[in-house]
Amino acid sequence: MTIVVKIGGAAAVDPxxxxxxxxxxxxxxxxxxxxxxxxxxxxxxxxxxxxEPTYVETPDGVVGRFTDEQTMDVFKMAMPGLVNTDxxxxxxxxxxxxxGLSGVDGQLLKGPRKSAVRVVEDGKKKIKRGDHSxxxxxxxxxxxxxxxxxxxxxxASVPMLGVESDGxxxxxxxxxxxxxxxxxxxxxSEGEDVDLVLLTDVSGIYEDPDDESTxxxxxxxPEDFEHLTEVAEGFMRRKTMAAQEGLQRGASRVVVATANxxxxxxxxxxxxxxxxxxxALGEK
Numbered sequence: 345m346t347i348v349v350k351i352g353g354a355a356a357v358d359p360x361x362x363x364x365x366x367x368x369x370x371x372x373x374x375x376x377x378x379x380x381x382x383x384x385x386x387x388x389x390x391x392x393x394x395x396e397p398t399y400v401e402t403p404d405g406v407v408g409r410f411t412d413e414q415t416m417d418v419f420k421m422a423m424p425g426l427v428n429t430d431x432x433x434x435x436x437x438x439x440x441x442x443x444g445l446s447g448v449d450g451q452l453l454k455g456p457r458k459s460a461v462r463v464v465e466d467g468k469k470k471i472k473r474g475d476h477s478x479x480x481x482x483x484x485x486x487x488x489x490x491x492x493x494x495x496x497x498x499x500a501s502v503p504m505l506g507v508e509s510d511g512x513x514x515x516x517x518x519x520x521x522x523x524x525x526x527x528x529x530x531x532x533s534e535g536e537d538v539d540l541v542l543l544t545d546v547s548g549i550y551e552d553p554d555d556e557s558t559x560x561x562x563x564x565x566p567e568d569f570e571h572l573t574e575v576a577e578g579f580m581r582r583k584t585m586a587a588q589e590g591l592q593r594g595a596s597r598v599v600v601a602t603a604n605x606x607x608x609x610x611x612x613x614x615x616x617x618x619x620x621x622x623x624a625l626g627e628k
Contacts, residue, residue, distance in 0.1 A: 346375040346492070346531050348595075349541045349609050350524035351431070353381030356545035357603045359431065365609040366497065367438035375492050376609075377531070378435070378442070378499045379524035382427035383409070389422045390415065400463040400472060406581040410461070411517040416476040416503070419517055423501045432499050442497045445487075447480075447504035448515050452488075453523055455481035457506030457516050478506035478516040480523060483530035500527065521586035529593020540595045541612045542583050543603035548618035549583065551575050562619050569624040587620045597621050 347369065351359050359380075366376050386409075387397050395418070398410040411419065424446040435442035447453030460473040491498045502523060506516035521542055532538035549572060551558035563572050569588070576584045580600075587598040601617025602608060611617075 345537045345539065346377065347539050347541060347609065347613070348377045348379065348524055348528035348531065349543060350379045350521055351381070352542075352544045352603060353383040353385065353427065353520065354545050355384040357543065359434065359603065361605065361608050362543055362603050363431070363434045363438055363440075365607045366435060367440050368607065369609060370440055370497065376497055377488060377492070377527055378431065378497065379520060379527060380427060380431055380499065380501050381520035382423045382501065385422045385427050386415075386418055389418045389426075393418065400461065400465075403462055403464055403469055404581070405577070406585065407578045408519065408582065409517070410463075410472060411476045412474050413476060416515070416517060419503060420515060423503065428499060428501045435497060435499065440497050441495065442499050443491055445498055445500045446515075447500065447502055447518065447523065448513075450484050450487040451482070451505055452484045452500060453480050453482075453502070453504035453518065453526065454484075454507065454513075455479045455504065455518075457508055457514055476506070476514070476516045478504050478518050480504055480518055480526040483526050485530040485533070488527065488531060519582055519586070521582050522589060525586040525590030525595070525598075526593065528590045528595040528598075532594030532596060534594075537596045538594065539613060540587075540590045540598045541609050541617075542586065542598065542600045543608055543612070544583070544600065545602065545604065547602045547605075547616070548600050549576050549580050553577050553580075560618050561615070562621070563624045564621050565623060566626045569620065572618075572620070572624075588625065591620070591622050591625050595622075
């Protein structure tokens with residue numbers, strides 16, 4: 345069984361426990377692919393350059409970063425350059441032979457570039473142009489499988505490889521949760537059991553975003569999943585989208601859980617989080 349774990353990039357997420365858990369899981373013989381975010385590192389770099397980060401809300405209520413050309417340049421510096429290198433070094437210190445990859449390397453993550461996005465501003469729907477983001481349609485599973493079979497632990501991040509209308513390539517941004525979902529789905533598409541763990545700064549998805557006691561523990565039916573999408577707000581909407589995409593592509597289950605726990609990946613897989621099964625989509 346393979347585990348794809350996404351380590352969130354928020355300031356409240358401490359990655360050290362997850363890195364130690366990756367090492368423990370590798371000792372137990374589990375294959376692990378790490379995908380990471382880096383929103384805090386990107387925002388700090390933007391601040392140092394006196395560039396104001398821009399977040400937008402889609403008509404569906406999903407909150408995300410708007411990535412213009414300047415912001416994309418910062419992404420290319422901060423994500424594969426700073427965050428990825430630190431995580432790979434942290435895993436090496438734990439005895440894990442990790443290999444850092446961006447979505448551009450070996451065409452790991454590829455899909456059409458989006459140069460404009462639909463947003464809601466002041467209650468009105470608008471088209472915001474100048475975006476540097478993309479939708480992942482292809483994952484180079486052969487590259488990941490080659491690394492895993494050679495006993496390496498891949499550590500992946502954006503940018504992805506955006507395909508322009510003329511067929512040329514441009515590095516563009518993509519959501520880290522959905523990147524992890526695409527990777528998990530690709531590895532699970534041949535019938536292998538693949539668990540996707542989305543680690544964040546809260547213990548799961550809550551009925552009331554301000555009340556941890558309202559955490560939804562399991563989602564096992566289409567009705568449960570519909571309710572989950574109704575109560576998920578802001579950045580949690582991204583995670584429900586990632587869960588759906590990962591399961592549709594081939595992942596076995598998805599768990600949204602806290603990174604700030606003892607052995608957080610193992611803790612999540614033991615049921616301490618919001619677990620979404622393939623039955624939630626009425627499939628498999």
